[in-house]
Amino acid sequence: MTTAEHSFPVAHPFPVESSVARLRRARERFLTGRPLPDGVPDEVTSAWRRARFFGVRHDAAWPVPAAAGKDTALDDTDDPVRPSEPAPLLVAARPALERIAPSLGGGRSALVLTDERLRVLWSAGGGADGTRGGDLDERRVGHNSAALALRTGRRAEVHGPEHFLDVWQDVSAVSVPVRDPAGRARGTVTVAAPLCADDAPHPGAALAEAVAALAEAGLAARSRPAERVLLDAYLAAARGENHAVVAFGGHSRLVSPAAARLLSPADLQDLERGTLAELRNSGHAASGKVTQTASDPAGTHAVHFPSGVSCTAGITPVRHLGSAVGAVAVLEPLAHASSRTAGRTPITLAGRSVPWRRATERAAELAAHRAPLLLAGERGTGKAALARELLGDPLILDAAEGLLGDALALPPRNRPLVVRHAERLAQPDVAVLNRLLDDHPDAPLVVTYTPGTPPGPCLQRLLDSVSARSVTLPALRERPEDIEALLPAVTPRPAAGHPPLTWTLDALRALERYPWHGNVTELAHVVRSLAVHRRATGPVRRAELPDPVRQGPADRPLSPMEQAERTAILEALRRHGGNKARTAAALGIGRATLYRKLRSYRG
Incomplete structure (x- = not known):
């Protein structure tokens, strides 16, 4: 089934032969507007619905040409690949790709390289000739492993009828993101093969991982010497998950996860602007209201940012061939830093x-x-x-x-x-x-x-x-990004021999959208009830959540009668696969009445 490593289980919930047959029937029902049967994974139905929302034709031919210019309203990068200028990822990965391509033989397996916009830069096998062309953007071809890997940042697999396009119904694909030395995803490597016949990981997973690793090594080798020096200094300072470290230099900005949680984007810009300005002078200060603390070593300052965050910042210039090429800032919140001295x-x-x-x-x-x-x-x-x-x-x-x-x-x-x-x-x-x-x-x-x-x-x-x-x-609704961190804290310890409770991305997003009027206490009650009464295995799916949490909040306050009515309508819609005509008939109301009620809940 559709998998993203560490997000969804790799093992299939039922034998592959029956799962493929059931998914094929479910997909046919979806395409013809009929209710979906029970047991279809939420992540698969969500992917099909996204494809329909984007207007993807299930009978479209492949390859789908890349959109001219890749509509800037939909993209978030300003680094287009020019036909006359090979993409850095392609240049870095081509030696490995051309060495491995002959091993694919003349069979149906294929090896594909995409950039961060999911444009195909190179492909071989399956009738491809190693040239670029085509587009794996989910908005143009529907659900696929490359789009899933880029979205989740992990290896991902998509099998047979989980794809939206007809031409991929007998294909199993595995994709691995390729990252540059700063950790940013620059593209994907995909291995496609005939539909897998068992529940083992995709047979091409190891090959995709190896090609991605070689591509990343090529990117690192092609980085400029000054950038490598800055990267080495950043990696040395950022060892460990809880170190808040930021490195600046030229067009590079490297931010550790802990620093991203500590500072807002405006704070980072302020820190970079002040740090680089001071580097041109003394090389030892940060921006904002800076106060040298007498008890701290030279180069460590108290910095007060526009967002209100205050922390100590240890600024270290990074030099290459005798000149400063950037700086590394090690940050620590003042509340944490002063706790050791103030008790x-x-x-x-x-x-x-x-x-x-x-x-x-x-x-x-x-x-x-x-x-x-x-x-x-x-x-x-x-x-x-x-x-x-x-x-x-x-x-x-x-x-x-x-x-x-x-x-x-x-x-x-x-x-x-x-x-x-x-x-x-x-x-x-x-x-x-x-x-x-x-x-x-x-x-x-x-x-x-x-x-x-x-x-x-x-x-x-x-x-x-x-x-x-x-x-x-x-309130918890004012900090939904904390829910993922709260879940382990409120989950009961599993019984001996039982795995800890985990969550699919779809279930996690539903938890984050729910308003939690009882805040953390209500969240804890829901999680503990699931842990005690749950009989299913694997990550908790959205369908297992209580009805109010699964359905999400209405767009306006509802009376108790309206809330009960909305719950009944949403449950009927779920049973009938979103088909409003069948839902209205099952509820004994006209379709116009159903549309009117749904609009009223949206305010």
Whole structure:
């Protein structure tokens, strides 16, 4: 079946012969507008629907000529390949391709090289003559392994009827992305062969991997000496997943994943502009508001970026033949850097989005000083978990459990105190807290508060007294990019002999689109319920998610009656493969009524 390494399982869920036959029948039903049978993978049906959306003809001939100029409205690169100027990837890969091409023989196997826009630069075997031509863009030929590999950044396989085009129904293809020395995908290598007859990996997978590796070695060998020096300096500094490193030089910018999470694109531009400007002078400073810290070694500065992020930046010039060709910046957030000297505990809760990072770093900064702290936010946003992280081993009192009484009136002298659900404090407990803060304004106290009904006068006085030192945690819908990092943290440990829970890309995108009114707590309940009650194997598919999560949110707030009606309509649409005429008939309403209701849900 369609696979991307580490994203979807390579093993087929049922024997290949029956899976191919079932997929062929499902594809025929899809092309004729009939309901799809159960068991068709979500990623395959999504790919077919994308092809239909793009207007791809299933009976189109291959090769499909590349679009003239590759419509710039659809492309995101400004490096077109000119017929008179061979693509750097083709020049780098051609020696390996021409050595391997004769081994394909006169059979039906083929070897194909594409650029980053999926234009065919070179092909051999299967009737090809080693010349360029054709286009594997999904918007022109539908689902294929090259497009999938480029999109996922991993080796990908597509077999037989998973393709949209008729001419590929008896073809199995495997593609591997080719990366330049900076790690950017510059194209793909594809090996196509007759349809695989078993569930083993594609027989050409090793060949595709080998050709891609040779192409990458060719790209590295052709890079200019100064670029290689800069790349070597970047790789030396960026060892390890958590090192935030940026390298600048000429037209090159190398950014580690940790640095991409730390800085916005505007921050990176600001850092590059200031760093390169200073290199022309002294070679030892970054941009923004820079303050040399007396305790840091020379070349390390505190940098304050336009987005509000503050970090230390260690700037090292990179020299080649006696002149500076660029610089490497090693970054560390100030909250993390100062924690070692100020006794602050770094925050290890899952999440690297900008809203979450700013909130937790601000909370850590405030908690480093002995004084009350207010953590506010919607229910389930992680206020109590953050309070435990900040204080280590606090005494936790929960107003939702009733009167706090003596536990609040006589708190331990040397142990921090956390009061949860301040909005539910009884009047006597509010009075005790107000007296405690009057007598001990520097008490090590964290109060968590969920806004809702207007607070009474006494509670408002309590909130006012700690409002100067308050942090509001973002809702999960404001940081959906953190969901992938949160899933391992909220997933129960699997039983002995059972694999950990994993997720298909389609299921992950559905989780990211859902608004999560209960925030992390609601996400944890959904994940734990799946882990306990699930009987299927392999990654969790979108079809296994609860109906509201699978369907996604409506575009406007719905009443309970409208929500129930929408759920019934979407379930009927799913059963009938998206065919609105059959869905309307099954629901006993007119097709015009169905269209009107669907439009109304979109506001």
